[in-house]
Amino acid sequence: MNSLWPQLEPLLPHVQKPARYIGCEDGMQTPTHGPGIVSWLLTYPDTYEIGLPNQGLQILYEIINERPDGAAERSYAPWTDMEAVIRRERIPLFSVDTHRAGGDFDIIAFNLSAELTYTNLVNCIDLAGVPIHSSHRADSDPLIGVGGHCTYNPEPIADFVDFVVLGDGEEAVGDITELVREWKVAGKNSGTREGLLRELSKLPGVYVPSMYEVEYDGAFLAGVTPRYADVPATIEKRTVADLGEWPYPKNQLVPMTEVVHDRLSVEVFRGCTRGCRFCQAGMITRPVRERPAEQVSRMISEGLQRTGYDEVALTSLSTADFSGIEGVVKHAVSDKGTDQISVALPSLRVDAFTVGIAAEIQRARRTGLTFAPEAGSWRMRQVINKLIREEDLYGAVESAFSQGWRRMKLYFLTGLPTETDEDTLGIAELARNCVKLGKTHKSSASVTVSVGGFVPKPFTPFQWFGQNTESELQRKIGLLRDDTRRSKGVQLKWHDPKATLAEGITSRGDRRLGPVIEYVWRNGGTFQEWSEHFSYELWLEGMAANDCDVDWYVHRHRTEDEVLPWDHLSAGLHKDFLWQDWRDALDELGLEDCRWTPCYDCGACTGYGIEHRVASATPPAGGSQGTGVDLSTGGSVPVVLQPRPKIDAGAVGS
Amino acid sequence: MKNDNVKLRIRFDKHGKIRFTSHRDVARIWERTLRRASLPVAYSEGFSPRPKLSFGLALSTGHESDAEYLDIELDPDRTDLAMDLESLATELSGHLPVGMHVTDMAFVDRRTPSLQESVTSCIWQIDVIDVDADTVACAVARALAAEDLVVTRERKGKQVTDDLRPLVLSLDVIGPIEADDTGTVAGVRLLAELGTQPRAVRVAELLAALDPPLTERRVVRLHQWITNDDTAERSDPLSAAASPAPAGAM
Secondary structure, X not given: OOOOHHHHHHHHHHOOXXXXXXXXXXXXXXXXXXXXXXXXXXXXXXXXXXXXXXXXXXXXXXXHXXXXXXXXXXXXXXXXXXXXXXXXXOOOXXXXXXXXEHHHOXXXXXXXXXXXXXXXXXXXXXXXXXXXXXXXXXXXXXXXXXXXXXXXXXXXXXXXXOEEEOEOOOOHHHHHHHHHHHHHHOOOOOOOHXXXXXHHOOOOOEEOHHHXXXXXXXXXXXXXXXXXXXXXXXXXXXXXXXXXXXXXXXXXXXXXXXXXXXXXXXXXXXXXXXXXXXXXXXXXXXXXXXXXXXXXXXXXXXXXHHHOOOEEEEEOOOHHHXXXXXXXXXXXXXXXXXXXXXXXXXXXXXXXXXXXXXHHHOOOOOOEEEXXXXXXXXXXXXXXXXXXOHHHHHHHHXXXXXOOOOEEEEEEEEOOOOOOHHHXXXXXXXXXXXXXXHHOOOOOOXXXXXXXXXXXXXXXXXXXXXXXXXXXXXXXXXXXXXXXXXXXXXXXEXXXXXXXXXXXXXXXXXXXXXXXXXXXXXXXXXXXXXXXOOOHHHHHHXXXXXXXXXXXXXXXOOOOOOOOOOOOEEOOOOHHXXXXXXXXXXXXXXXXXXXXXXXXXXXXXXXXXXXXXXXXXXXXXXXXOOOOOOHHHOOOOOOOOXXXXXXXXXXXXX | OOOOOXXXXXXXXXXXXXXXXXXXXXXXXHHHHHHHOOOOEOEXXXXXXXXXXXEOOOOOOOOEEEEEEEEEEEOHHHXXXXXXXXXXXXXXXXXXXXXXXXXXXXXXXXXXXXXXXXXXXXXXXXXXEOOOXXXXXXXXXXXXXXXXXXXXXXXXXEEEEEEOHHHEEEEEEEEEEOOOOOOOOOEEEEEEEEEOOXXXXXXXXXXXXXXXXXXXXXXXXXXXXXXXXXXXXXXXXXXXXXXXXXXXXX
């Protein structure tokens, strides 16, 4: 149980960025371990710089450490140079808090936010000295758990994990701690691990893959069914009803070395009801739960004072939609008097109202502004239900350039359902028009267009869609490159379509993908999120070596009756709602934000007996979606809004 | 541009795990520390206003120090020149990470030359490992007897040749060191005074230039000195800049 620090210390001068491995953050805890205390190693399977700011991990870190029977420390994937050093010196994966060996923890729990980190997950398990396959683990081995957005389809990694937590982790970690404590106190006796896993599988929101049998019908999945009668057939996600009861992190970690998002973060709401059909986060985190505005303000002022940061990010899936946004922003910028505090809104809605807020808060640094119209034509935006009119975008752009911004970044997806070349080229046209608007204010005005290939995700209306092939995505990016080559002020950036393919393999795969992930890992394919380490060839080889057909897994449209690998899991959304929304998408029908309109019965509220919890009964000003603004004046194709017949009108109380 | 900012010079140390942070990391640590202490730091003008902090010679990542210095410009309208610097030092130390403390501070004349241009030498305690005392003694003697210690380094893509010898002001073998509680092998301790003008010699550079080259283990900067050209007297950056305090201060 000794600290590995004495062994690590002399090695650190020989690796890049040694401060990644020292801990020492402001807010770091050094918990006590002991026989009646369940120890968690919360691990982010990517570098310290990427993983440290992760709010989910920090929230659980505090909640577990507040428990008298819990102790939580943190770990991050060692960079390749450090991995080589610790493997050579036979030092295992370690926590950064007290430099304790990974194998000494009762639970190693990973946050999975991106599919391409799966090989790092396997690598970290291996570095901890734990068998990578759950079936090979002994009673004394740590339990391997995972949570985060990727776990809505955990089947590709089912072989490697002992348990999966679906949805919000705040309450689930407590339930798990209690069961594991009983088991630990009883001595983790030989042959009892299976029994513990079976008990864990009965906890709400906890999925234990080994408790389920998978049957296939030829290439197709026939079903994933419980092996025992007391194991639930469907696992529902966990949902925290009131964010106001969970003001975490209370002591956000302040790292001693630079990380991404090196600033205070305050989560203003969870969930999103805009209904963008490509967006998994928006679908799986419903309903909307806003943090009370005064709590947000308090978390901002106390957090800034405690951390010494001069920047705070108000995080959510669409922060301008927070009903208390204006008051919170005014409070934040006025609170510190003459000091230079800036407020970042990482997810901006596209309209002039948003720019007004941004102008209020970016007094200090007015450099760049980012919008995500996602698609280049109104038709395409109706398909994906991102109902931004060109007027909205141009209004926002005009407003931004006239208020002193000089650069703008626009995010788009390509490879969307029904996308034509006209839609794709609409991206370039939009960008050129934005530059034109900017040039009337500033001759140096520029617009960066960032294009990503679309990967269909589980629990979205697009889960049935066959992803565009790598060559088709390359062709579309080529179209945009040709078209913007002579467009002054437009800079085009794009995500590697090969990485998009690898993400597509893991996004909707089943358990037969486990050996593929293992193949990529065994052949050195870690850090697949990093372009310098990403290996397209390894993924294709791994698929071929395990008789997995890329076209079948990635490029094939699914049919309504197909059993999907995540059908035994539930994010609260009715499958027929998603299917209907998919049909509506193909019919180019938009769907209004349901917070201030009648319920479409997606299932997220009614199924869990909870409701959207908003700080204000009226929609925020501005914006065209869900605010009663007449959408029919939008583009050339009028939008038809089609409220769904309410199946259970009584439950929603609209 | 009018500038009547008040200048505060701080000495601090850096030991333990935190020594693995870089010079830039330390700058960010200080920016946050000063905001937490609500010190009225002056900001630069322009698009991205930055707090006016000026650090002395960079300390290599991994090296420890008893003598780091930092100059801070404060907004004169919001600065209480009569403030108790001792309690401020305690407060700042409380906000700094474990392993860093303020060890002294004073108001200095705002025209005081910057640390970068005024510091003339640093004293280093250098522990070298994987080597016996005789080899170290020979390497040191050879270096001191040599007329020059030529090193080649890359600067802006070009090969530059420097002679380190004039900047090695002293180099002494203190003696063997015992294996410490970290279980590392024993080594030999050196004490060096290395010049910093026109450029600062880095410890790693010196060790690499010795014959045979030596491997560092623990390196501590013990002092930074300013030598007066005329009197040859040396003083530390705080006493060198000690000025009659601005009206009524201290």
